[in-house]
Amino acid sequence: MRPPVVAWLTAPPPPGSPPPAPGPSPAERSTATPAPPRRSSPLEEFALHQNEPPQPLPFDAPSRTSPLTALSGGLYILIAVALTVGTMSSVRGAAEGWGPADFPITLLLVQIGLVVRGLSDTVGWWFRTYRLEEDQLVLDQGILARRRKVVPYRRLQQVDISRGPVAQLVGLAAVRFSTAGDAGSSAVTLRYLDHRQAEVLRSWLLATRDRLTEETTDGGPSRPPPPERPILALEPARLVLAAVTSTSNLILVGIALLAAVVLTGANVLIPEGPPARLVGLTTSGIFLMAFGVALGTVTTLLDTWQWELASRGDDLVSRRGLLTTRNVSLPRRRVQLVMLSDNPVRRALGVVQVSVDSAAPAGASDGARIVIPLVDRAHVADLLQTAMGTDQWVPPPLTPRTAPALRRAVLRRVVLCALLGVLLVVAWAVPGTLSDSMLAGLLVGVLVVATAIGVPWGRVAHARAGWARTGTVVSFAAGVISHVQSVQPINRIQSARTTASPFQRRVGLATCAMDVAGATGAPSLYDMDAVEARHLRQELPRRAAVAPAPMPADFEPEAESQFSVVE
Amino acid sequence: MNDAPDLDSPVGGRTDPDASVPDTPTSPGDTSATTVAVALDGSVQRLDPRIRRLWVVAPGIPLTLIAVAVAVVALVRDATGLVVAAPFVVLAVMLVLLAVWAVLRWRCWRWSVWPDAIELSYGVIVRTESLVPFHRIQQIDIRRGPLERLVGLASLEVHTAAATSDAWIPAVDEDLADPLRRALLERAGVDDAT
Numbered sequence: 203m204r205p206p207v208v209a210w211l212t213a214p215p216p217p218g219s220p221p222p223a224p225g226p227s228p229a230e231r232s233t234a235t236p237a238p239p240r241r242s243s244p245l246e247e248f249a250l251h252q253n254e255p256p257q258p259l260p261f262d263a264p265s266r267t268s269p270l271t272a273l274s275g276g277l278y279i280l281i282a283v284a285l286t287v288g289t290m291s292s293v294r295g296a297a298e299g300w301g302p303a304d305f306p307i308t309l310l311l312v313q314i315g316l317v318v319r320g321l322s323d324t325v326g327w328w329f330r331t332y333r334l335e336e337d338q339l340v341l342d343q344g345i346l347a348r349r350r351k352v353v354p355y356r357r358l359q360q361v362d363i364s365r366g367p368v369a370q371l372v373g374l375a376a377v378r379f380s381t382a383g384d385a386g387s388s389a390v391t392l393r394y395l396d397h398r399q400a401e402v403l404r405s406w407l408l409a410t411r412d413r414l415t416e417e418t419t420d421g422g423p424s425r426p427p428p429p430e431r432p433i434l435a436l437e438p439a440r441l442v443l444a445a446v447t448s449t450s451n452l453i454l455v456g457i458a459l460l461a462a463v464v465l466t467g468a469n470v471l472i473p474e475g476p477p478a479r480l481v482g483l484t485t486s487g488i489f490l491m492a493f494g495v496a497l498g499t500v501t502t503l504l505d506t507w508q509w510e511l512a513s514r515g516d517d518l519v520s521r522r523g524l525l526t527t528r529n530v531s532l533p534r535r536r537v538q539l540v541m542l543s544d545n546p547v548r549r550a551l552g553v554v555q556v557s558v559d560s561a562a563p564a565g566a567s568d569g570a571r572i573v574i575p576l577v578d579r580a581h582v583a584d585l586l587q588t589a590m591g592t593d594q595w596v597p598p599p600l601t602p603r604t605a606p607a608l609r610r611a612v613l614r615r616v617v618l619c620a621l622l623g624v625l626l627v628v629a630w631a632v633p634g635t636l637s638d639s640m641l642a643g644l645l646v647g648v649l650v651v652a653t654a655i656g657v658p659w660g661r662v663a664h665a666r667a668g669w670a671r672t673g674t675v676v677s678f679a680a681g682v683i684s685h686v687q688s689v690q691p692i693n694r695i696q697s698a699r700t701t702a703s704p705f706q707r708r709v710g711l712a713t714c715a716m717d718v719a720g721a722t723g724a725p726s727l728y729d730m731d732a733v734e735a736r737h738l739r740q741e742l743p744r745r746a747a748v749a750p751a752p753m754p755a756d757f758e759p760e761a762e763s764q765f766s767v768v769e
Numbered sequence: 770m771n772d773a774p775d776l777d778s779p780v781g782g783r784t785d786p787d788a789s790v791p792d793t794p795t796s797p798g799d800t801s802a803t804t805v806a807v808a809l810d811g812s813v814q815r816l817d818p819r820i821r822r823l824w825v826v827a828p829g830i831p832l833t834l835i836a837v838a839v840a841v842v843a844l845v846r847d848a849t850g851l852v853v854a855a856p857f858v859v860l861a862v863m864l865v866l867l868a869v870w871a872v873l874r875w876r877c878w879r880w881s882v883w884p885d886a887i888e889l890s891y892g893v894i895v896r897t898e899s900l901v902p903f904h905r906i907q908q909i910d911i912r913r914g915p916l917e918r919l920v921g922l923a924s925l926e927v928h929t930a931a932a933t934s935d936a937w938i939p940a941v942d943e944d945l946a947d948p949l950r951r952a953l954l955e956r957a958g959v960d961d962a963t
Contacts, residue, residue: 696905697902700899701892701895701896702896720930720931743902743905
């Protein structure tokens with residue numbers, strides 16, 4: 203018997219309701235099938251507009267990456283050899299000789315690791331080839347297990363050029379391609395090309411992608427690559443401010459302060475002095491926090507050095523970095539989400555961090571987003587308008603949540619502070635250093651302090667949280683220590699979800715989340731009114747088919763930049 | 770769009786929660802295919818009831834093995850009969866709890882198909898409701914684990930471009946899975962590339 207066939211039963215619509223809207227036709231939904239691309243020598247086109255690349259782009263025959271890649275592998279082997287020599291000469295005098303027993307085992311493991319890495323880089327270079335085909339880039343790599351990775355031009359979303367410190371010295375660059383993010387495709391990396399060649403390759407790939415995806419192909423001469431227009435450049439002072447006021451720094455400093463308070467309190471309250479072990483633990487904890495702050499600040503600063511944002515046609519291009527320079531391009535049409543984040547310190551200073559996200563493949567760390575480290579809050583609207591070409595990404599004013607949400611926000615924080623306080627008191631009282639009456643007094647004190655901290659914290663959290671919905675975007679905002687406001691175009695919503703715990707259900711609240719293409723976490727709002735949440739869940743994904751795009755259809759990328767370049 | 774219908778009194782479609790899908794033969798002489806009717810008006814479907822057995826058996830097997838192992842160890846160490854019986858008592862209690870939980874889970878799991886979207890509602894303690902519009906469906910996977918195959922079930926996973934989309938129907942009759950998938954994909958306008 204043949205398997206059953208599923209037939210759709212459409213119940214007659216109830217009287218008075220509008221007829222169901224037809225679904226979008228497949229032709230509208232799929233990408234337009236392009237006419238076969240004209241192929242006058244692509245290299246000629248680019249020679250007209252670019253400096254001659256050091257090596258022709260590999261259009262027909264597969265080609266290896268820069269031979270200096272093998273050199274970088276050799277560097278690792280060199281370091282391993284140097285370690286051996288250094289150890290040999292330091293462990294014992296050469297006259298005495300030395301035996302295998304003298305060689306520390308960890309050093310041996312490190313050296314083996316270096317040699318393996320060096321050999322794989324050197325030998326792997328020989329076995330790595332790439333070539334540019336009609337409509338895709340093909341990369342073959344692997345010594346024992348051969349792997350072929352294919353990047354279709356049409357689905358190319360992002361091309362990043364990054365240069366580590368050694369690569370900068372030698373004049374190389376690594377190029378990473380990512381395609382529109384299915385959860386499962388990983389980015390393809392090409393190591394290492396000459397950095398001029400990397401730039402030429404990227405320009406060619408992006409131009410080819412644009413040409414393959416445009417709806418009409420005119421018969422005229424091919425367009426030159428669009429010029430790069432600067433949008434924003436951040437000065438070092440601003441970058442330092444961004445690195446210092448990061449949320450992680452804030453949290454570490456807060457923990458260190460709390461530890462200091464606890465330490466002084468213990469010194470005061472415990473008659474015969476606090477137990478040395480706990481004092482040592484707390485003091486080393488404070489030093490660890492300080493070290494973490496310093497390290498985090500320096501790393502962030504190195505990462506965002508000479509930060510610049512520009513537009514090139516439809517792509518946003520961002521450059522940053524000192525030891526490792528990164529050069530990220532992101533097509534504006536693929537932007538899925540814009541997030542503005544700040545913390546109490548930044549809010550007091552009136553600055554905010556803006557990130558522009560596209561569909562991220564699973565496992566991409568920084569690949570699919572451009573993060574603007576710090577902008578004045580007052581300039582955000584102008585910046586988004588200039589960078590994205592339309593004012594519809596500007597965060598709309600928010601509707602606050604309901605009263606039960608306020609109560610829960612306060613309660614959560616009071617309980618959290620109380621638990622933390624009790625834990626600290628118990629940890630310090632367990633060695634029997636406190637009398638019972640003092641312990642009771644401390645616990646009461648902890649409850650009072652928890653309330654004193656938790657209530658204003660909860661009220662501020664409630665005041666800064668909310669949601670908003672315009673014709674084109676939906677926005678959620680929440681958080682105090684790390685406050686994030688997301689702006690998500692309705693026509694980019696993939697699916698939506700509401701979640702409610704029994705406590706939330708009891709007071710008529712729910713959490714609403716809108717899924718974003720790629721592996722980025724879905725923007726969501728906790729403790730939203732359940733009716734409104736259900737409304738959003740049921741309406742917005744459906745409207746995604748018909749909502750207008752925040753990018754106007756006739757987007758003209760050549761528009762003049764209205765934003766001041768240097769901030 | 771209208772609010773979801775009151776889930777306890779579905780409008781149209783199947784109302785009998787214990788039958789999986791009503792079979793409607795197309796014509797008396799045609800025994801080659803049965804047409805399965807799934808209403809497009811958001812009426813509520815439940816999971817195939819056989820999933821309840823699966824939800825008890827799947828964790829039950831390792832639990833039984835553990836209980837047997839503990840009892841054997843106790844026997845080897847010449848323990849009294851009571852000690853040897855204890856693991857089985859615990860096992861029985863846990864199986865009862867699993868059965869209760871499986872029934873609750875099954876009762877709380879609902880899915881419905883609207884003209885333009887699939888809506889799911891699940892979760893006993895924390896209730897989650899999610900909606901996936903048809904035009905976002907990229908592909909639908911059918912998964913059949915060994916236990917599911919024994920019982921005669923299959924599960925459908927609906928994928929969108931978002932990794933966090935969680936549309937998943939864990940139990941449909943295995944004969945129904947492929948036609949349902951094809952019908953959903955057709956409805957979504959996605960080419961079934963198999």
